[in-house]
Amino acid sequence: MLNVVIFGAPGSGKGTQSERIIKEYGLHHISTGEVLRDHIARGTELGKIVDGYISRGQLIPDDLMVRVLASVLDDNPEKTSKGVIFDGFPRTIPQAESLKKMLAERGSEVHAVIGLEVPEEELIRRMLQRGKETGRADDNIDTITKRLKVYHEQTAPLREYYKQEGNYLPVEGSGDVDRIFFDIKTRINERT
Ligand code: AP5
Ligand code: MG
Numbered sequence: 001m002l003n004v005v006i007f008g009a010p011g012s013g014k015g016t017q018s019e020r021i022i023k024e025y026g027l028h029h030i031s032t033g034e035v036l037r038d039h040i041a042r043g044t045e046l047g048k049i050v051d052g053y054i055s056r057g058q059l060i061p062d063d064l065m066v067r068v069l070a071s072v073l074d075d076n077p078e079k080t081s082k083g084v085i086f087d088g089f090p091r092t093i094p095q096a097e098s099l100k101k102m103l104a105e106r107g108s109e110v111h112a113v114i115g116l117e118v119p120e121e122e123l124i125r126r127m128l129q130r131g132k133e134t135g136r137a138d139d140n141i142d143t144i145t146k147r148l149k150v151y152h153e154q155t156a157p158l159r160e161y162y163k164q165e166g167n168y169l170p171v172e173g174s175g176d177v178d179r180i181f182f183d184i185k186t187r188i189n190e191r192t
Helices: 014-025 032-042 045-055 062-075 093-105 120-134 141-155 158-165 177-191
Strands: 004-008 028-031 084-087 112-117 168-172
Touching: 004 014, 004 158, 014 028, 014 084, 014 112, 014 177, 028 032, 028 062, 032 045, 032 062, 032 084, 045 062, 062 093, 093 158, 112 158, 112 177, 120 141, 158 168, 168 177
Parallel strands: 004 084, 004 112, 028 084, 112 168
Antiparallel strands: none
16 A cells, blocks of 8 residues: 655646556545535535635635545545545645544555645746636636745645655656656655
């Protein structure tokens, strides 16, 4: 079993690289952002609650987010048996503590945290471009600015948390997508 957290700022390539990682390692991809956007699109009760947070670039409260993640894990026992790539979770220290506990209860752990490092101007450029191409609702300059601020204040401290846990693996996240993936594979294979 291999559990990987893919970590990085908004627009750093977590989703892009996750697609390659799942193919290579047969892992199950859980993107909390995608789970929430799916609820919004389907108009569920959860979707109605989280819509305002996402459009303001704010995080969903930890207790709610942890419950959502636990139910995704519990709903997919076969799919998650080889391991999971966690994309966009954890985003706060309490979420990281909850993830550690949830995995320990299932007899497992986080094996590697891949940290994608990309300069801020490039993050903004990528998200504005995607906003034009796909119409993703939070890819506008106001919400992007708030997402980046929230990232620096609430999520970036997880780098230190995972460095202390001994499993933070930084990867240069700008440039050719295949080269970045090669570096990620090298980092994961060194650990396993
Ligand atoms: P989420 O969906 O997780 O969004 P995010 O973290 O802002 O990240 P993105 O999905 O925008 O970027 P990415 O890193 O996946 O990059 P991508 O591969 O798409 O979360 C959205 C919201 O949901 C949050 O703001 C929050 O409100 C809520 N939420 C989610 N999880 C939560 C949690 N745990 N707790 C609380 N709230 C939560 O790439 C970006 C673009 O760049 C793409 O167009 C891609 O094609 C392009 N690209 C990728 N790699 C490269 C490259 N090497 N060169 C050039 N372009 C590239
Ligand atoms: Mg994403």
